[in-house]
Amino acid sequence: MINQCFIEQPTTRKILQDVTSVCTECYRTLKEGEKTYYDMEHYRYLCEECARRLCEEKLERERDIMRYEEETAETPSLFR
Numbered sequence: 001m002i003n004q005c006f007i008e009q010p011t012t013r014k015i016l017q018d019v020t021s022v023c024t025e026c027y028r029t030l031k032e033g034e035k036t037y038y039d040m041e042h043y044r045y046l047c048e049e050c051a052r053r054l055c056e057e058k059l060e061r062e063r064d065i066m067r068y069e070e071e072t073a074e075t076p077s078l079f080r
């Protein structure tokens with residue numbers, strides 16, 4: 001499911017050296033070999049835990065927007 005939001009990558013030594021050695025959300029130290037997730041929207045790397053949480057929040061927001069659009073489409077005159 002996280003793959004809907006972020007690009008899954010193994011944490012390589014190159015990422016740790018050239019990009020970041022911590023999760024940009026919780027600042028936990030990333031270890032070589034564990035999974036990391038690249039956030040294309042914000043150009044940052046996240047640990048698995050943060051990626052999962054942020055992805056859930058993002059999908060939830062999108063569901064809310066869709067729900068809102070459906071509701072306003074069904075009742076066009078109420079809130080105008």
Ligand SMILES: [Zn+2]
Pocket residue numbers: 023024025026027028046047048049050051
């Ligand atoms: Zn994190």
